[in-house]
Amino acid sequence: MSKNKRFPDFLQSLTNIEKAQVQAFLKDYEHHLDMDRHEERMVIEDAKNALVYLAGTGLDLETCMERLAGKNLGGFYAHEALSWYPLDDAAKIYPLSMKFGQMPMFRLSCYLSETVIPEILQIALDFTIKRFPSFATAVKKGIFWHYLDATKRRYPIFKEAKGPCRAIKVGALGTQSFRILYYENRISAEFFHVLTDGHGGMIFLKTLVAEYLHLLGAPKVCTEDVKDIDTPPRATELTNDFDRFCPKTKKSGGFAGPAALQMSGRRAKRPPCKVVHVCYETKRLLDKAHELGITITTLMLTLMFLAHRSATDTTNGTIQIQVPVDMRKFFDSDTIRNFSMYCSIDIPAAQVDDFEEVSKEVASQLKQRATFEEMSIMMTTAHKLVRSLRFIPLAIKSPVAKVIYGFLGDSRFSNTLSNIGNVRMPEELKPYIKGFDFVLGTCVVSRASCSMCSFENTSVFSISKNTKDPSFEERIVELSKQMGLEPSVSETQLYE
């Protein structure tokens, strides 16, 4: 039965008193809406669809209406959109360097025990978005810098129909910079990096999933990472913490460096052309890392170096892997905007041979480079650069950045490993969740980007490919098997 017909039929099945209650319920929604008529109608449709679904599960009408009450919308859809946010220091480069169909994206997914109910997911998003005002924005051009401008509208969910991490068309007026997708039992959130980093994105996804599960009957739980959607965000959650915590060290560094050795293989026309997920048992992975006296990140980086060596035809050059570092571990920050820097682990390809030696080198470089001092230097340099460019109009900055990025691109790195670590969910919600995964969008030059996250006893190592050549991922799997890690592999089709 079509969605349009379901609500009138549902209304027909009610008693007169119940009908009056439903009308009052919808009237309450109208009081919480003051937007474009079309957008208002869509939100009311969402409420109707969710109500019909919940009532269809056998839940009594009163409980359904209580769960879906219009007060959950808060004032978000009724207030005028006046807020705006200057981009944080890390985000400033993204709109400057992006091109048509090419933007830095990442994706976080949560796998549920049951198939996703789109009607409930949509209303959960309608309720959740108000807690994340910096996400309910559109990227705009100022005279000197881009900024995020609040847009009051309904943010639709989409059934997944394309490959992961496709660029979002952010050109039209008021277009969102993130999207929520569902497919079978998976809820995915894809973000344009200008909005947030993996940490902020994960908080958003967890809060959305918690609200979705709550609407379906799970207990309401709020923690530091699962936000209470009925309270306004703290001011510190929306700040540019590069500015707030900049250590202003006297030393400064640079971002340029020698070009890295890239994997062989023709670059895809529209990346990522494939995404590969290698799943490990976390305990087995942890035991192996402990046995070798290294961390899981070091272990995976070592595998990446060795696999990279197999995926390139030459030994001239250095394999350089970019490792993002979450600055929240150094500062007492609760921002949900970008707050990460990166370090580079560099090993000449000719020296990438033996697992033990490579792992020692990786561990030593990680220890030296992912430190507070090194990150402070990089943070200060970035902050100084941003300050020095602030009065140069975008009309000049943008083409210059495009030319520089066009020449250098991301050739400074061969690959990336972003590990957001262990994802924690409240105990009450764990029975409803099977796992999480994290996919990084591909870069321009590097042929692969890797990301990792774990939940309970499952760790998912994801590889986004920018080339058809499968040597890299095949070698990772082969090496993992040799180490007794018994990985299981899932992958998307080849998209070109």
Place this chain on the structure above:
Amino acid sequence: MSDMKISYPYVSRRRLFMFRFRQVLTLVLILAAVICPIVNYLTKGPMWSLVAIWGMIIVWRTFLAPDVLEFSALSFAFRLSAYILILITLIGILLSPGWLGFVLPIIGFSSLIISAILYIINVSKHKTDAMPLIVEILAALIAFFAVYFATGILNWPMIVLGSMASIFLLVGIVAFHRSLWNELKKRLHTT
């Protein structure tokens, strides 16, 4: 390890026709941009190659590499009229002089009228997208005063342009001063 199954929907292979078409057209335009000045130099005569190159830039920026951000009807109209004004100026200066002072202000006020109509059609949506219109009004006023102080003579199209821009500015300040102020604060931020 949990029994988490990772699967993706089947996606039919993407057609790369537009991608390749864009690549070919880019090459053709680059080639033409190199050949035109050479031919122009060898055949002597007026500098028509500059007009041709600017025409190619218009095609490139309008159809092949449009704005990635804020691609609205208002910004498109603004950009297109700016391109056309430059093209007409080049033609007027390089190929057929004598009519520029008359034609440019006509194009200017026509463009102002179009932008104002686009703005009025959906005021609530365009409240945060008024920048092209603001720039257009300011540019028109600057042109009006520049011509007046430089020559002391104003033809009727210039008078229409100047008065129209002044009226729009006044209406904007009176009716939309709050959103105008907010818009300027956002657009001019340096943090």
